[in-house]
Amino acid sequence: xxxxxxxxxxxxxxxxxxxxxxxxxxxxxxxxxxxxxxxxxxxxxxxxxxxxxxxxxxxxxxxxxxxxxxxxxxxxxxxxxxxxxxxxxxxxxxxxxxxxxxxxxxxxxxxxxxxxxxxxxxxxxxxxxxxxxxxxxxxxxxxxxxxxxxxxxxxxxxxxxxxxxxxxxxxxxxxxxxxxxxxxxxxxxxxxxxxxxxxxxxxxxxxxxxxxxxxxxxxxxxxxxxxxxxxxxxxxxxxxxxxxxxxxxxxxxxxxxxxxxxxxxxxxxxxxxxxxxxxxxxxxxxxxxxxxxxxxxxxxxxxxxxxxxxxxxxxxxxxxxxxxxxxxxxxxxxxxxxxxxxxxxxxxxxxxxxxxxxxxxxxxxxxxxxxxxxxxxxxxxxxxxxxxxxxxxxxxxxxxxxxxxxxxxxxxxxxxxxxxxxxxxxxxxxxxxxxxxxxxxxxxxxxxxxxxxxxxxxxxxxxxxxxxxxxxxxxxxxxxxxxxx
Amino acid sequence: xxxxxxxxxxxxxxxxxxxxxxxxxxxxxxxxxxxxxxxxxxxxxxxxxxxxxxxxxxxxxxxxxxxxxxxxxxxxxxxxxxxxxxxxxxxxxxxxxxxxxxxxxxxxxxxxxxxxxxxxxxxxxxxxxxxxxxxxxxx
Numbered sequence: 294x295x296x297x298x299x300x301x302x303x304x305x306x307x308x309x310x311x312x313x314x315x316x317x318x319x320x321x322x323x324x325x326x327x328x329x330x331x332x333x334x335x336x337x338x339x340x341x342x343x344x345x346x347x348x349x350x351x352x353x354x355x356x357x358x359x360x361x362x363x364x365x366x367x368x369x370x371x372x373x374x375x376x377x378x379x380x381x382x383x384x385x386x387x388x389x390x391x392x393x394x395x396x397x398x399x400x401x402x403x404x405x406x407x408x409x410x411x412x413x414x415x416x417x418x419x420x421x422x423x424x425x426x427x428x429x430x431x432x433x434x435x436x437x438x439x440x441x442x443x444x445x446x447x448x449x450x451x452x453x454x455x456x457x458x459x460x461x462x463x464x465x466x467x468x469x470x471x472x473x474x475x476x477x478x479x480x481x482x483x484x485x486x487x488x489x490x491x492x493x494x495x496x497x498x499x500x501x502x503x504x505x506x507x508x509x510x511x512x513x514x515x516x517x518x519x520x521x522x523x524x525x526x527x528x529x530x531x532x533x534x535x536x537x538x539x540x541x542x543x544x545x546x547x548x549x550x551x552x553x554x555x556x557x558x559x560x561x562x563x564x565x566x567x568x569x570x571x572x573x574x575x576x577x578x579x580x581x582x583x584x585x586x587x588x589x590x591x592x593x594x595x596x597x598x599x600x601x602x603x604x605x606x607x608x609x610x611x612x613x614x615x616x617x618x619x620x621x622x623x624x625x626x627x628x629x630x631x632x633x634x635x636x637x638x639x640x641x642x643x644x645x646x647x648x649x650x651x652x653x654x655x656x657x658x659x660x661x662x663x664x665x666x667x668x669x670x671x672x673x674x675x676x677x678x679x680x681x682x683x684x685x686x687x688x689x690x691x692x693x694x695x696x697x698x699x700x701x702x703x704x705x706x707x708x709x710x711x712x713x714x715x716x717x718x719x720x721x722x723x724x725x726x727x728x729x730x731x732x733x734x735x736x737x738x739x740x741x742x743x744x745x746x747x748x749x750x751x752x753x754x755x756x757x758x759x760x761x762x763x764x765x766x767x768x769x770x771x772x773x774x775x776x777x778x
Numbered sequence: 779x780x781x782x783x784x785x786x787x788x789x790x791x792x793x794x795x796x797x798x799x800x801x802x803x804x805x806x807x808x809x810x811x812x813x814x815x816x817x818x819x820x821x822x823x824x825x826x827x828x829x830x831x832x833x834x835x836x837x838x839x840x841x842x843x844x845x846x847x848x849x850x851x852x853x854x855x856x857x858x859x860x861x862x863x864x865x866x867x868x869x870x871x872x873x874x875x876x877x878x879x880x881x882x883x884x885x886x887x888x889x890x891x892x893x894x895x896x897x898x899x900x901x902x903x904x905x906x907x908x909x910x911x912x913x914x915x916x917x
Contacts (some may be wrong), residue, residue: 338789365789367896367916391893391916428816428888431856486854497891498917537853540893540916544846547897551839564897709917710787736888778891 307761352382362704368565371649385568388646394590395534403617426495427735448588452595476581488538497778535590622671653687676751703748712747783811802864822860824877845895
């Protein structure tokens with residue numbers, strides 16, 4: 294792809310503005326959060342053009358935002374944030390993505406690296422056996438259409454009711470693991486049939502489950518509130534989404550939105566930005582179906598977290614309670630939500646699209662669970678397989694500036710094919726082993742696609758959002774074991 | 779004779795270019811290319827078949843919907859196909875019969891999870907040697 298040559302204005306060391314007059318039809322400017330060095334690599338793809346394209350959408354407020362981890366996506370860039378005014382604004386499935394509510398759940402344990410490292414191979418084997426993963430894998434929970442309807446409406450609670458996890462998990466899940474407004478009648482039979490065999494599966498691609506060890510604590514007081522007390526403590530990170538169910542909902546509604554875009558005479562620079570007014574039937578239907586997929590994803594992560602606890606219990610011969618395994622938080626990375634915000638002194642109800650971005654609400658916000666109300670919402674930022682992950686918290690600055698949003702992860706720099714050509718799957722395994730990371734994957738060859746070289750360095754990404762003030766880094770952890778599809 | 783299809787990289791995702799002497803063959807080769815991303819079509823025996831009838835607003839959209847139908851069947855029923863008979867193809871309608879079997883881990887290699895065929899950079903065109911289609915998949 295050709296390097297992007299458009300006009301960009303430096304606001305400060307971490308903010309870059311694409312002026313509104315860059316392209317006729319932009320309703321607001323674009324704002325990219327990045328260091329100068331990152332911006333160079335962001336320009337390598339046509340990603341800034343996508344940031345400008347999002348600014349065409351009716352009802353967009355403030356800016357078309359991009360986080361430092363942005364990379365090219367369908368319509369919206371991945372790492373894009375856009376808030377649409379409920380009055381006159383639109384909703385776009387491309388602003389959420391195919392993997393609706395792809396997200397991250399983080400559990401802490403009372404174990405340390407010393408406890409876990411000697412048994413890491415056994416533990417990874419057990420997790421791999423217990424958690425279905427990979428292309429074409431079927432889950433071990435059998436659900437019928439009626440049960441699917443309950444998953445779509447109840448989300449994580451459906452899983453807890455079935456004995457997968459605890460009530461307290463729900464309290465520390467974004468939206469309580471259940472987005473309101475879910476209406477199964479707005480979901481196609483196809484999506485339901487695609488989702489039925491896949492509930493309780495990790496999937497393939499960049500989805501994984503990782504055992505991590507705390508490497509650095511930047512703010513011990515805040516970390517303690519999350520139950521992270523010391524360097525060496527073991528954490529469990531789960532990264533997956535709504536599987537084929539969400540993909541089908543997106544596919545179905547992209548088609549609906551194509552027709553809606555024409556019907557409502559919305560002018561767009563890219564077909565994949567297809568959208569409909571929030572107040573229209575098409576817009577409302579999509580949000581109701583998207584909520585079903587978001588809830589499916591929360592149920593999915595709830596099941597997987599339960600099996601992770603079970604696996605630890607089996608290997609260590611103690612109950613999850615005795616092992617101190619408790620959920621820290623669960624965040625969505627791909628979602629559109631109706632939220633109240635104050636922007637430039639104006640109180641607004643907006644539909645915030647976060648595609649490869651994380652909600653980052655500040656201390657004191659009513660939607661932050663009581664136990665974290667003082668520190669702000671935990672933000673979970675996984676890196677790639679071989680490097681590290683971060684826990685951050687939301688800030689008041691994010692709230693006033695980015696509609697309470699921050700980055701979500703590392704962001705690709707190499708295509709999957711290019712990654713495969715530069716390194717072989719077997720080499721990735723060996724490289725990880727040298728670093729002391731045990732990995733088990735359904736497909737060894739696909740591991741090359743997820744090699745560290747394929748991603749931006751998450752440490753730099755987190756540093757950029759920390760310095761920009763739209764979230765605050767609290768803990769850094771590194772992997773010691775990974776399972777992948 | 780041109781190859782049936784080619785595969786190319788596209789940032790985080792993957793694309794195919796399918797060729798055909800006529801438009802039906804392009805649709806058939808695009809489906810074959812899709813299953814070559816999911817598994818190895820050579821290993822797929824033709825022990826069962828499915829009939830398809832798809833209609834859409836135009837031919838390009840029809841192509842995307844045809845491929846999305848196949849992606850759906852793989853996820854929902856674990857069906858993999860290796861032969862695609864396009865019986866009838868108009869500007870906005872397709873009739874086809876596909877032959878294949880159920881995906882069996884061990885027998886079939888699991889290569890890539892495909893989320894969807896997208897409209898991005900979608901192209902269906904006629905050139906000197908016949909027809910050519912470009913589709914990018916989200917993976």
